[in-house]
Amino acid sequence: MRCISTFLEAIDHEMPNYTHIVINRESYKVDGNSGIKVYCSERELKSVDYFDLHPSKGFLYLEFSDLIAQDEQIKEKLKQLDEIQLPKEIDREIRKQFYNKKIHQELVQKLKDSVYLNSMIMPKHIVNIPKIFETIGHYVIVIAPIEESKRADVARCIDRWRDAIRTSMPKDMYDSVSIITLDQFLAA
Numbered sequence: 001m002r003c004i005s006t007f008l009e010a011i012d013h014e015m016p017n018y019t020h021i022v023i024n025r026e027s028y029k030v031d032g033n034s035g036i037k038v039y040c041s042e043r044e045l046k047s048v049d050y051f052d053l054h055p056s057k058g059f060l061y062l063e064f065s066d067l068i069a070q071d072e073q074i075k076e077k078l079k080q081l082d083e084i085q086l087p088k089e090i091d092r093e094i095r096k097q098f099y100n101k102k103i104h105q106e107l108v109q110k111l112k113d114s115v116y117l118n119s120m121i122m123p124k125h126i127v128n129i130p131k132i133f134e135t136i137g138h139y140v141i142v143i144a145p146i147e148e149s150k151r152a153d154v155a156r157c158i159d160r161w162r163d164a165i166r167t168s169m170p171k172d173m174y175d176s177v178s179i180i181t182l183d184q185f186l187a188a
Contacts, residue, residue, distance in 0.1 A: 001127050007039075010025075011023040018144060023185070028050060029049070031048065031049050036126065040124075048061045048063040048114045052140075053130065054188075059132045059133060063140070063142065067143045067157070068143060068144055108165055111169060136172065136175045138176045139176070139178070140180065141179045142181070143179060143180070146181055
């Protein structure tokens with residue numbers, strides 16, 4: 001058994017275009033080769049990046065993801081469908097399924113697996129876990145800063161992603177879902 005403190009590390013947002021932005025806090029690493037998930041032999045699980053004990057918000061399931069870039073990649077792939085003459089209903093269904101699978105389902109699965117890891121797996125392998133880990137956490141997804149010209153479009157995407165996550169998760173697995181930018185996270 002290892003002490004939970006061995007997983008405490010400086011938060012790395014893993015957004016290569018924003019290496020100049022540094023987060024001056026530590027959290028418990030869940031994902032990656034040196035994280036809790038691997039130590040507990042649960043590599044197959046999806047997970048958030050960190051379990052965070054936020055000074056004012058409490059226990060957070062903290063995920064850093066450049067959803068805007070992912071959204072752009074998906075739109076580019078879907079443009080390929082424009083070259084194929086499919087009936088409108090089939091075209092619409094393919095686009096919807098592909099879009100939902102790539103972002104929405106991944107975010108939902110990360111939270112579900114992280115809650116499972118926190119409550120069922122981790123206590124069997126790790127000691128000195130703070131009591132706050134037993135509380136229902138907040139799911140916080142931190143995205144890259146948004147260009148001023150794209151704010152309105154991105155705001156609509158954020159609302160859609162947040163609502164999709166909320167409607168896909170049992171209410172007793174999380175307290176709230178927030179999707180915020182990296183600069184908003186630093187200010188919180």
